Structures are given as structure tokens and as C-alpha cells.
Amino acid sequence: MNMHQLPTPYEAPLSQLWKGRTTAPELGVQYWYQQVQLLDLEKESETDVVPHVALLGYACDEGVRRNKGRVGAAQGPNAIRKQLARLAFHHDSLRISDYGNLLCADGNLEACQKALSILTEQLLTQGSFPIVLGGGHDVAYGHFVGIHNALQQKGNSRIGIINFDAHFDLRPVENQPHSGTPFNQILSEYGSTTEYFALGIQQPANTQELFAIAKEKEVNYLFNDVCENINYELVTSKLHAFIERNDALYLTIDLDGFSSAYAPGVSAPSPMGFSPAFAFKMLNFLMQTQKVIAVDIAELNPRYDRDQSTAILAARIVDAVVGGV
Numbered sequence: 001m002n003m004h005q006l007p008t009p010y011e012a013p014l015s016q017l018w019k020g021r022t023t024a025p026e027l028g029v030q031y032w033y034q035q036v037q038l039l040d041l042e043k044e045s046e047t048d049v050v051p052h053v054a055l056l057g058y059a060c061d062e063g064v065r066r067n068k069g070r071v072g073a074a075q076g077p078n079a080i081r082k083q084l085a086r087l088a089f090h091h092d093s094l095r096i097s098d099y100g101n102l103l104c105a106d107g108n109l110e111a112c113q114k115a116l117s118i119l120t121e122q123l124l125t126q127g128s129f130p131i132v133l134g135g136g137h138d139v140a141y142g143h144f145v146g147i148h149n150a151l152q153q154k155g156n157s158r159i160g161i162i163n164f165d166a167h168f169d170l171r172p173v174e175n176q177p178h179s180g181t182p183f184n185q186i187l188s189e190y191g192s193t194t195e196y197f198a199l200g201i202q203q204p205a206n207t208q209e210l211f212a213i214a215k216e217k218e219v220n221y222l223f224n225d226v227c228e229n230i231n232y233e234l235v236t237s238k239l240h241a242f243i244e245r246n247d248a249l250y251l252t253i254d255l256d257g258f259s260s261a262y263a264p265g266v267s268a269p270s271p272m273g274f275s276p277a278f279a280f281k282m283l284n285f286l287m288q289t290q291k292v293i294a295v296d297i298a299e300l301n302p303r304y305d306r307d308q309s310t311a312i313l314a315a316r317i318v319d320a321v322v323g324g325v
Helices: 064-067 073-084 109-126 139-152 182-193 206-215 224-226 231-247 276-287 309-322
Strands: 051-058 096-103 129-134 157-163 194-199 220-223 248-254 293-299
Touching: 051 073, 051 109, 051 139, 064 109, 073 129, 073 182, 073 206, 073 293, 096 109, 109 129, 109 139, 109 224, 129 139, 129 309, 139 157, 139 182, 139 248, 139 276, 139 293, 157 182, 157 224, 157 231, 157 276, 182 194, 194 224, 194 231, 220 224, 224 231, 231 276, 276 309, 293 309
Parallel strands: 051 096, 051 129, 129 293, 157 194, 157 248, 194 220, 248 293
Antiparallel strands: none
16 A cells, blocks of 8 residues: 555554453464554555455544534544454454554644545555544545545446434535534535435434435435334335445444443433444344445544443444454
8 A cells, every 4th residue: 555645644553452361372363453463554565465354543533623522532543443452353264454543633634534535545446345443423524535436446336325323414514624514525526426324313413404405415314213213124124225226335333323321432422322232233234235345433532431331332343344344
């Protein structure tokens, strides 16, 4: 991969995050920390082996700050890694690499998004499955642009975005983009080949203006009460046609879509979200379609986490996604 002229600072992966229980060597790989290869993008000689799964951190919460949220999500990627390292590993045939973090310098959110789009395009082009660890939900814009650019090289493919979230994140860009604008930006710029489905929308968390924008942009969505009740048949029936219409799927998981009973450590917590039981059932369904090509996790804020429960939830999401690759 080419690190030259990335428009934002880069942090190599940290070995101290990948620690866990010691096991007998003859047992082979038992935990995630024993399987993940750390790749420093500034040392090109280390990047010859193409991993099946590529972990990349988006250590940026400038978009949350601009959106008047609780900052702290810049520490999210490393908090996820620390918990992921300790999970038992059951994906023996997969090569997994940690590519470190993109950093946001001097509040330059746009540069961080640009760098993410560049690396995402390179990861997909080389044949890897990107899992981006956020970071604010503005991660979605940079991630999507990279996905779009990679697919354009193979012909004009339709991309379906599935967002697990309490919020539409369809706010218009007034002065600067932020964590509440990514899907408005995406649909405004790439709407002719892109479709958007939001799962877990909470009516009190979205204004009438946002519902009007969702209608104008033909956004598909299901309210949280459907998700909270784990109405699997209804959700999958709504998703089937969406999946069929699109050539590739991009999943983005905003942890504030979960009830704060499960995910207290987020930028915008709510007790009214969906449960892990719903999310993991849906992740399993979506990964089985074999159309998912990239995933990100947004809005983990370790500053407000309780017993690392939100970081553990995020790590378990990564593990579940990798199980379906």
C-alpha cells in the first residue's frame, strides 16, 4: 500500500494493545492477539502479504465536536483493539492485519476523511475486507468514498448502505460537515448509484426536517420499536428487496443505536435502543448474503464507558463480522 502524500497524520499499530492470556505454544492460536499481524504502513516492506481482513482506525472525533456531542471517540479504535485482543479466536483460515490509526490534526476532519477514502480504496483493490474502527460517525463519508472509488474500477456497481443507528445522520451541511451529515453528503454526491437503509431510527431523536429529507432522498428505514422487539421476519422481509437491488453492501454500526444498558460509552446515549441480540442476528443474516464488502463501527467513547462494556460489545461485533467473511 502507498502511504505517500496521505493528507493526515498516521499512527502505526501498537503492540501493547494486542495482549492476552498466555497459552501453551503447541496449542497454536487461541486468542485474537496471537493471530493479528501488525503492519506499519510507513514500512512498505512489511505490507507485501495481503490480509483477508484489514483493521484500520479512524481516531477522529472532530465531527462529534462540530455536532455539539460528547468528544472522546478518538480513543475508540484502541479501546476496541484492547478488548478484541482478549477474545478467543475461531477463524483459523483468515489472515488479519492491524494497519494502525489515521489521526485528525488541528481539527482537519476533511483531511482525515480523505486519507480514509484513499486507504479504503487501496485495501479493497488489493483484495482485503476493511473493518474501520471509529471514531465519530463522520467515518462513514470517508469510508464510503473509498468503497465507491474501488468499485468504480470494476464497473458501475450499486452500493447499499445499511446503518444500525438511532439517528438518520442526514443533516444538511451548513458550514462544515460533521458526524450528523455523512449520509446527506453521500446521497447528495452519489445518490444515483447508492441506496440507504437505516435500522433502529428513534423518532424523538430525529426532527421533522430530517424525516422530510429522508423522504426526499427515498431513504429506507425501520423504527427502533421493530428492532427492539426483534421482529426478525419483518426486518428481513424489508431488507430482502433492498439487498437484491444492490450489488454490494456497506454496513456501518453506530453504537448509540444500542440501548445504553448495553452501550453506555457512546457520544449520544439513549436507554431506548435495540439489543445485541437483534444486532447480532441481523449481522449474521447480512453477512450470509456474501454481498457485504466493508464494515465500520462508530461512536465508541471510552471516556463514558462502564466496565469496558461498550468496547467489549464493539469487539464482539468485529468478531462476528470476521466470522462471516
